[in-house]
Amino acid sequence: MEIVDYARLSQEVFDEINLARHVPNSFISSLISKYEYFNDNIFTPPGEFPTETYEGERALNDAVDFLKSQESLPVIVSHPGLQRVALEYAEDLVESGDFSTPHIDTQDTTPAQRISRVMRWAKMAGECIEVGNKTATDIVLSLIVDDGNEERSNRKVLFDKEARLGGVVCIPHSVFGVITVVDIVGGEYENSGHTQQF
Secondary structure (H helix, E strand, C coil), X not given: CCCCCHHHHHHHHHHHHHHHHHCHHHHHHHHHCCHHHEECCEECCCCCCCEECCCCHHHHHHHHHHHHHCCCCCCCEECHHHHHHHXXXXXXXXXXXXXXXXXXXXXCCCHHXXXXXXXXXXXXXXXXXXXXXXXXXXXXXXXXXXXXCCCCHHHHHHCCCCCCEEEEEEEEECCCEEEEEEEEECCECCCCCCCECC
């Protein structure tokens, strides 16, 4: 049985997010390498069970085009309060098993409300959820591709120009293997206008 160091995986995902923000085109080759594992909408990477995607190669094409045109952005800085917020929501998902209302926990609080408990966030606040992937690169690629999400909201959060602080947590799930939650804000100020993006 594979032993996963979830603290290390969380840090690796954080580092990969920063790499994607700072050098977006560095992920293009990894995306292109996945084309050969598609048969229509069925994705079957080596050593894994087939997975039915929503969009198939169309979502990959969209992600590649996005990365080709995406400008370099500042890296985000790890914030312990945001890590705690991400952990609490990830644990809530594991305990409840309810993925029907993404980003709304069992206390009916939104990401902005949860983040507001630990800081006065500025400019933007966003949250990403990724389920099932086990490596940092695949987790971040999944968020960039954002298959089946017409708004590409996960991608938008990762590449928000205002993003400056973040927290990432990966924890085990008995069915899906790994749950990853990312919380990002534009900064921490005493007084600012709040613009939510989820």
